[in-house]
Amino acid sequence: MDDLLLLTRIAGRPAAFRAVDVRSIIELGTITPVPRAPDFVAGITALRSRALTVIDARRILGARGGRDSADDRSPVVDIAGHSYALLVDKVADVVAGVGALSPVGPTLGPRWSACAQGMIETAAGPAIVMDVPALITGPQKAAA
Amino acid sequence: MDDLLADFVAETREMLQAIEGEIVAWEADPADRERLDAIFRFVHTVKGNCGFFDFPRLEKLSHAAESALSEVRAGQRKASSGLVSGVLAVIDRIGDMVEAIDAGEPLPEGGDELLVAALEPNGEEPDSEALRSEGETGQRTARAASGTRSIRLPVELLDRMMVGVSDMVLARNELARRLREQGADPALEAPFERLSSILDSVREGATRMRMQRLEHLFGTLPRMVRDLSAELGKQVMIDLDGGDVELDREMIESVRDPLTHILRNAIDHGIEPPSERIAAGKREIGTITVSARRTGNRIVVAVSDDGRGIALDRLREKAVAAGILGQAEAAALGEEATLDLIFAPGFSTADAVSQVSGRGVGMDVVRANIERIGGSVTVSSKAGQGTIVYLYVPLTLSIVEGLTVRVGEHTLGLPRSYIVEIARSVSRAISVDRLGDGIFLTFRDQRVPCLDLAEVLDLDAPVDLERATFVFLRLVSGDLFALAVDRVLDNEDFVLKPLPPALEEIGLFGGTALLDDGQPILKLDVPALAERHGLAGPGRVRAKVEEPAQAPIQAQAQHIVVFEGFDGRRLGLRMQPIRHIHTVPVSAIERTGSAMLANVDGAILPLTGIDAVPQERETIIALRLSDGEAELLHAARAIVDTVELGEDVVPLDGDDALEGSVLVEGRIVGLVDTHRLFARHGRRAVTTRRPTCRIPAGDAWATGFLAPLLQGAGYDVLGDGDPRPADVAVVLDESAPGAAAGRILRLRSRPEPSNDAPDSIYRYDRDGLLSALAGTHAKGA
Structure with a gap:
């Protein structure tokens, strides 16, 4: 796999996004909470002149408590015409994947395996490659 | 054509x-x-x-x-x-x-x-x-560049461009805000202004690209009317007006079906057969007029016929028969409310189901379709004279006129089309009752169910009903309910963006929009909200309550002048401070630093309500305001109307230039805060206290002949009952001077000089009188 990967940490674990999936990385400003929204939706925020939905990827993947780093950067992804900003622990680096994507076993746990495409080796160690559409709608799918 | x-x-x-x-x-x-x-x-x-x-x-x-x-x-x-x-x-x-x-x-x-x-x-x-x-x-020569050339484009491409332009406008607004906050560098200001005006013209162009003349829709109507009237054995002439009004292409498509339906109704139910018309003393041929005009951001399409009108009694009977209303309720229903019945689901006034209309697809569908695109429908009718149906539709689909409200920490948008009234709980006109777990309001003789928006949104603290503002919303079905919110903030035009699935599933919101300050907000989905709380049921009827025994004491009615401001908003100004309405040529308007000045009748006055000398017009309308000491002008694009001010001025938090907002004929009008206006601009205003002159008010000659002359000479005329000190007092013949005055001017009735009063002036000696006044004035100054 020769794709470039955006390496992040989510819920304390390394998680990678294909660079082609990520539209941009933004500094998150104020997040306006949405009443009655599912708990993985942190709220909406303004990016330039449009509203983005902020998805708390940490919560989806089972993190508890607040964010442990002061990183305000957030990857923005586009799914089905909508833009989402993902809340992660931190945005680490852009690295090249080494070798092919290998399947993940059941030991990943239900939360992670629901939104993982597979495992990849990188120069910074192994990471889970995230399935972005599954991440955005993940918890609902899992519930259904 | x-x-x-x-x-x-x-x-x-x-x-x-x-x-x-x-x-x-x-x-x-x-x-x-x-x-x-x-x-x-x-x-x-x-x-x-x-x-x-x-x-x-x-x-x-x-x-x-x-x-x-x-x-x-x-x-x-x-x-x-x-x-x-x-x-x-x-x-x-x-x-x-x-x-x-x-x-x-x-x-x-x-x-x-x-x-x-x-x-x-x-x-x-x-x-x-x-x-x-x-x-x-046959001259198959190339006529390449002759005439107007046109190209056809997929609508999708236009949409993409529109989105881009809307985004640019929002980005511009944000930039403008930041520039303001940081105290803009004058070197930046000029190019920014230019960019801004270019963007405005691009936006206008892009909007016009999506616009189409209503002619396209009107063109098909005469044929349809001809066919229908032939089928129904009636003679109908159609009169079309306002085909040059432009409307968003998609909006035209959305209006097509409702308009067709209304026309069918008019021909089928409205226009009588020729024999009946002759018997009623009307022309044999019925006339249907379809007219369109633009008012602000909306288009009004009126379909009027000169047919038999809607018989209210029959309407009530029908409603009772259809089980929509009880007998007693029907009898108590007012005219407007009765006419509103035709929008009730499944309601048809036709006695016989004809092939053309009355097949169960009624006006409720028309109303639903129009409201879906952010418009509204009203009907008015006079028995025996005809019916008019008004369709109000917004110019474009993606911009929704609305109101921002605050509840707890949340700011939410409410689309304007549902709002019928706004009232505060402190208003005496409203009483709040808690029955069971529900809240009920009694307002204008109606008992209206009320939802606490904080509860609807599952917030921690409920809205304090003692201090709440209630927004009354009318649904497509005619159901009325109220939302209790903490505060009403401001009027805004929402540029709506669709919601992602995760937020759509909540079932309470209809889209996101960015406010002028860049803050993202959610627009409430009013029908979904009502449905969720069981407030939108067919057959639900507003309960009528008894007229209260004593009517509240009427305060003296105040009037406001409603006008369209240069920011495009509809504004109101209280009548009291308005002295005059001027038409001012733009050449008389000057920009000095950040302030605007205008020259009216030789006086230079501050001009508010406008930021720049308008380029696109030759004159503007200026309302001349005075607080008795200072004067200033407020610019208006057009005067709309003068209306009586209701008691419910709802304060706005978003805009301190406004005292509050009021509803005028179903539209929100921002009431200009004149106190703040004068506090802000009054200092710059040129003091224009006019000299005063006291005259014997009881004297017919003094009030009839003298007062106009004095006023013409620049005096404020006081009667002798007026306690204000006068610069000069006029005394006739031998009578004694009234209250104290700077100087006394004695007039005599006879031309020949009087020995008793050597300094008196003959009352028709105009020059003498004026020069005496001038002398007085010069001495006083």
Whole structure:
């Protein structure tokens, strides 16, 4: 796999996004909470002149408590015409994947395996490659 | 019509281009059925369009080709090479004529008969060479850049551009805000202003691209009315007005069905049969008028007929029979509320179900369709005289007029189309009752269920009902309910963006929008919210409550002047401080630093309500305000009306230039805070205290003859009961001066000087009087 990967940490674990999936990385400003929204939706925020939905990827993947780093950067992804900003622990680096994507076993746990495409080796160690559409709608799918 | 013609030319040209290839292929293989069909469709369409535009020659030609081709299609004739070249020559000729029509030139002369004859079944078949040359002499020259050129674009592309432009506007607003916050560098200000005005014109252009004249819709109506009235045995004339009004293309499509339905109703139920009309002393032929006009951001389409009108009693009976209302409730229903019944689901006023209307698809569907696009429908009717249905529709789909409200920490948007009233709980007109777990409001003799928005949104703390503001919302079904919110913030135009699935599933919100300050907000989905709480049921009726025993003491009615401000908003100004309404030429307006000044009647006054000298017009309207000491002007784009101010001025938190907002004829009007206006600009205002003159108020000559002269000389005239000190007092003949005054001016009734009062002036000595006044004034100053 020769794709470039955006390496992040989510819920304390390394998680990678294909660079082609990520539209941009933004500094998150104020997040306006949405009443009655599912708990993985942190709220909406303004990016330039449009509203983005902020998805708390940490919560989806089972993190508890607040964010442990002061990183305000957030990857923005586009799914089905909508833009989402993902809340992660931190945005680490852009690295090249080494070798092919290998399947993940059941030991990943239900939360992670629901939104993982597979495992990849990188120069910074192994990471889970995230399935972005599954991440955005993940918890609902899992519930259904 | 020009637009339609341009469309016809564009369409025909496009089709010609599209079948160019087909023609070549068909020529090579005349047996090719698919090609034959394509060419047949082309001539068929052209024929249909020509009939509409009255191009008899084009019609004859296309008709000839059409019948020849249909014979071939039916297998009655073979596509001989003569026929093929005949058809091709006709198509070439059509192309020439269309070019000529587009260029506004006379159609190429002659030769049609030859072409038509060539297509006759037994006609001589002239050799194709002759036909070809015939076609070529028909000036098939390139008329590339003549006339207005048009292109056809997919709507999707336009939409993408519109989104881009809307985003640019929002980005511009944000930039403007930041520039303001940081105290803009003058070096930045000028280019930013330029960018800003360019963007405005681009936006206007982009908006106009999506606009279409209503003519496109109106064009089909006369035919429809003709067919329908023939079918129903009625005689109806249709009168169309306002076809030049432009509307978003998609909006036109959304209005088409409701408008058709209303017209059907008017012909079927409204217009009487000729005999009945004559008996009623009306003209035999009924008239339906469809008129459109633009008001602000909306278009009003009115459909009026001079038919029998809606009989309110029958309407009530029907409603009772249909189980929508109880007998007693029906009897108590007011005129407006009764007319509103026609929008009740499943309600039809027709006695007999005719083929045309009254098939259960009623006005409720019309209202639902119009409200879906952010519009509204109202009806008014006079028995025996006719009915008018008004359709109000926004200019575009993606911009929704709305109100921002605050509850807890959340700011939410409410679309304007549902809001009928706003009231504060401190208003005496409203009483709040808690029954069970529910909240009920009694307001204007109606008991209205109320939802606590904080509860709806599952917030921690409920809205404090003692201090709440209630927003009354009317649903498509006619159901009225109220939302209790903490505060009403401001009027805004929302540029709506769709919600992602995760937020749509909540079922409470209808989209996101960014406010001017860049804050994202959610728009409440009012129907969904009502449905969720069981407030939107068919057959639900507003309970009527008894008239309270004593009417509240009426305060003296205040009036406001409603006008359209230069920021596009509808504003109101209290009548009291308004002295005069001027029309000021823009040449009399000056920008000095950050302030605007205008010269009216020789006085230089601060001009508020406008930021720049308007370029696009020659005059503006200026309301001249005075607090007794200072004067200033407030700019208006247009004066709308003068209305009585209700008691419910709802304070706004978002805009401190406004005292609050009031509803005027269903629209939110921001009331300009004159106190703040004068506090802000009054200091700069030139003091214009006029000298005062006291006259004996009881004297008819003094009030009738003298007062106008004094006023003309620049004095404020005081009666002798007025306690204010006067600069000068006028005393007639021998009477004693009234209250204290700076100086006394004695007038005598007789021309000859009086010994008793040597300094008196003959009362018709105008010059003497004026110079005495001037002397007084000069001494006083």
